[in-house]
Amino acid sequence: MVNALETALTTLHKKSGATMGVWFGCELPKYFEDWREEYRRLSESVGLIDKGYRAYLEFRGPDRARYLNAILTNDVKGLREKHGVVSLFLNPQGHIQAEIETYALGESLFCISYAMIRDQLIPAMDKYIIMDDVTLTDRSADFATLAVEGPKAAKVAQEVSGVELSEMEELEMRDVVVQGIAGRVSKRSPGGVAGAEFLVATEQAGALWNALQVATQREGGGPVGYRALNSIRLESGIPWFGYDFGEKQIPHEAGLEHTHISYTKGCYTGQEIVERVRSRGQVNRVRVSLRFAGGSETAPNAALLAEEKEVGSVTRVGFSPRLDCWIGMGYVRRERSAPGTVLKVASGDTATVLATPIAGNR
Secondary structure, eight states: OTTOBOOTTHHHHHHTTOEEEEETTEEEEEESSOHHHHHHHHHHSOEEEEOTTEEEEEEESTTHHHHHHTTBSSOOTTOOTTBEEEEEEEOTTOOEEEEEEEEEETTEEEEEEEGGGHHHHHHHHHTTOSSOOOEEEEOTTTEEEEEEESTTHHHHHHHHHOOOGGGSOTTBEEEEEETTEEEEEEEEOGGGOOEEEEEEEGGGHHHHHHHHHHHHHHTTOEEOOHHHHHHHHHHHTOOOBTTTBSTTOOHHHHTOTTTSOOSSSOOOTTHHHHHHHHHHOOOSEEEEEEEEOSSSOOOTTOEEEETTEEEEEEEEEEEETTTTEEEEEEEEEGGGOSTTOEEEETTSOEEEEEOSSOTTOO
8 A cells, every 4th residue: 555654463454354444644454344343343342443543752851741731732731640631733823733642651741643744743843842851752663552442342441451441531541461461541432432542562562452352352342444433433523633634724623622722721832823713703614524415425525515606625424324324524614514504515416514423323
């Protein structure tokens, strides 16, 4: 696959017979056998996911919290030990350069972003280290992340690690050992259902995958690829960096103003634009979820029309087994963003603005 980055588990997946695809710029499983069965696992039992698309950056030095607080949109200084926060890295014009999770781990701050932007992200962040006593180390080759998601994910996490997700806060991280494999587990709850992400040394990723595969299969689940995950995320209305938001958007357009931004922490790069939009109270275009009437897949970037005028475009699409139709995300002018609004697609299809999450998704 041209220009696709391999992950720690690419070879293992190919040997297992997985059909591979390019997701987040990386070679990852599209599906292992039947993508609809994998969708069922995520919806009704538990799915095992290779999140090998990530980049890992470590920041050390006495000024690390002050430095990151000055360039990220959320509150890093206020992080408690082994807790995390999700932020955006903006340029001075307020456009999104990266989505970054930051965790306080002893004498370091550990950031998680995307391998597809690593070569641009590191120098972009490094240029802000001027008078700060901070060291940035690229740890991307050292770690891998595997996740379990779905209604039975908490049970699997407890069985393999002894950790009760119900006793953890969102984005809390704990040290664990899974069948002799040392690592860390963090709580993530996409769609409101508690899941677990296991961070381990790269050389242990294969052994952990095998252990988690056995554990998920005991609960009627198993590995899932990104076709099923894409559908689940679209049904839940969860946007993906690099697909549904990125350098063309500012946070309020992408609908991230309540989840990725602190309005009390002080100055950061791009804050002037964020505050200007906040005080104005609205943006001209917004991210929406869409339901397509046609029976074929709509291409990303397809124009959306109203009264023969272009009012937006599609970002990402996927098939929804729950609705038995194609759904997606896109951007439209604010006055065309109300649920129930019907738009034309340049290809001839129609798209209806959809309220998400879809009822009964989980």
